[in-house]
């Protein structure tokens with residue numbers, strides 16, 4: 001699949017003056033709940049009403065969605081409010097039911113994106129549809145798997161495609177429910193700048209209080225839209241109660257967001273930017289230069305180790321370096337996470353260079 005301007009057509013056709021907003025409850029619970037939230041959301045920036053009908057739950061025994069019955073509620077909500085509707089599909093049967101009920105946007109969930117078999121089955125069931133199909137990132141941070149799912153849809157001649165970034169599962173829960181790993185969607189944008197990219201801050205956050213800051217990060221990174229779980233009574237939602245917000249909060253968040261221009265045209269902006277970018281180019285050049293020098297010394301150490309039959313990996317020395325770099329990094333306002341990532345990569349490269357000289 002190649003990047004093409006046309007990938008953005010479905011989004012441009014909305015002719016929005018703000019990012020695309022998909023909002024609605026995690027799960028459709030009752031007909032009244034769906035209709036009520038739809039009428040409220042009509043007065044917000046939301047164009048598309050989302051609601052989960054079939055809910056993939058990590059463990060059995062939790063609310064698993066109302067099933068096909070909820071599709072009728074979505075249809076009614078669309079008829080009453082004019083909002084478009086969206087739901088998750090996880091197999092061919094879901095697809096045919098959703099199409100039967102004229103759902104406008106179908107999304108493929110993270111647990112489904114990981115399985116090329118299931119994605120293919122869904123792509124076959126969707127063949128030729130003009131509905132919008134959005135692919136959530138797989139649970140594991142694997143860009144090829146994510147793009148692979150998009151390509152399967154593209155090959156099935158589905159024209160209106162987009163991706164949703166919902167973050168990645170981790171063993172330990174930290175600040176986020178799902179780690180954002182921003183570098184993955186950034187890489188995806190580099191390769192497919194015209195493929196609409198939507199942020200799902202609700203699942204990345206797993207909590208209400210940081211949804212707004214995540215939305216702003218998304219806009220700072222050129223995302224095209226936001227999918228935000230919204231409920232009239234979030235505390236008592238049947239699923240994902242901690243991460244849903246009310247339509248009022250949605251309105252407040254949207255009003256507070258700063259939508260950035262993709263680029264600036266003022267001469268002053270361009271001049272200043274050019275000067276600073278020249279500085280950055282110079283520093284990047286020096287970085288490569290200095291890394292190359294470091295690797296040359298590592299190779300000399302490798303030769304010395306070969307002569308004396310000493311192992312490449314020296315954990316004590318390595319830990320001492322890491323500790324020192326973390327401290328030095330702090331002084332320069334560089335996060336520990338960043339220092340660890342950079343120096344682990346440097347160490348790996350150093351080991352590779354030494355292995356080469358030792359084994360040759």
Ligand SMILES: C=C(O[C@@H]1C=C(C(=O)O)C=C[C@H]1O)C(=O)O
Nearest residue numbers: 298301312313314317318347350
């Ligand atoms: C260069 C060495 O070999 C390895 C690479 C290191 C590095 O790149 O700094 C540090 C310790 C070793 O694991 C060394 O032993 O000093």
